[in-house]
Amino acid sequence: MPAPDIVMYEEEFNLIKQNISKLRVDANAKVVFLVDKNGQQIAAHGDIENLDTTSLASLTAGNVAATDGLARLIGEKEFSILFHEGEKDNIHISIVAQRVILVVIFDEKSSLGLVRLRVKKAAQELNDIFTKIMAKVEREKAAAGSTFESPFAEITDEDIDSLFAE
């Protein structure tokens, strides 16, 4: 079965933001961001003004998906870390909590060793946060039971038509 939907609530979102901003400082990185495996950006922190984070998110997810495919071909479960080295900037990609991708962009002010070390610590905390989120989603669904009402239950055809109005 496909993985259940991610629903992001304010409280956990703030925890995630705190976590990645701390990671950025600790690892001396330029940008840190989180993407889910389907290419949706979850959070970003750092010098992102001149960065097309949406494209970055979808390409990262594509990259991870392709690498996962490669891993399975040779009998590995996954390659949990990807590293791309550039002339100035480097990208460190790792999988957190089996379902989200943590991306760190850094230059010569940091080093691969430092990034790896800090990512490892941050990943543990993120893992806990995402476990909490999934538990919360499950709990809310169970609590609401059959009376669960989607917040979008009131979307009408007119709402949708108006999205496409020129």
Add this chain to the structure above:
Amino acid sequence: MTFINYASREINCKIVYYGPGLCGKTTNLQYIYDKSNPGSKGKLISLATETDRTLFFDFLPLDLGTVRGFKTRFHLYTVPGQVFYDASRKLILKGVDGVIFVADSQVERMDANIEAIDNLVANLSSQGYDLLKIPYILQLNKRDLPNVVPVDEMRKQLARKNPMEPSFEACAAKGTGVFETLKGVAKLVLAELTKAS
């Protein structure tokens, strides 16, 4: 897998254009990109070969506006249509919310259409989805060409749902039917959200 972010009040949905090689998936995206308001679209990313055949995917993020206070953003993807890129096609279907099948209306491409639909069904099921249950639209593309199969005949051969899935006639190169198709699938995806999940 729709991603709902209550913190930033955003809904992100993933739409995939599927179909046989050279049926016009990338052309659909290109037209949407050309005609969309610069403020609402992101960059069109195309991972293609030197001869413009899609190698991995094309990607276009599109903001449609707000529904009930939530910003709706659609991520449009195409798959590589050529048969031997099957492994890549499978990956792109991950987390899909809605599928548009772009069929090539030319008589000689009917076999390729059928093969591609069967491939779609198989690849969806390998990701845990059932074509019969997800938002799905059929686009009959290239209606402007002289040697096309009649619409009724195409629908009969390509329909997989009961009642039949909605279908749109199109000529993606000129833009006919492109937005109608997108709107069709967007409606189905958003309608899916209104149901209790």
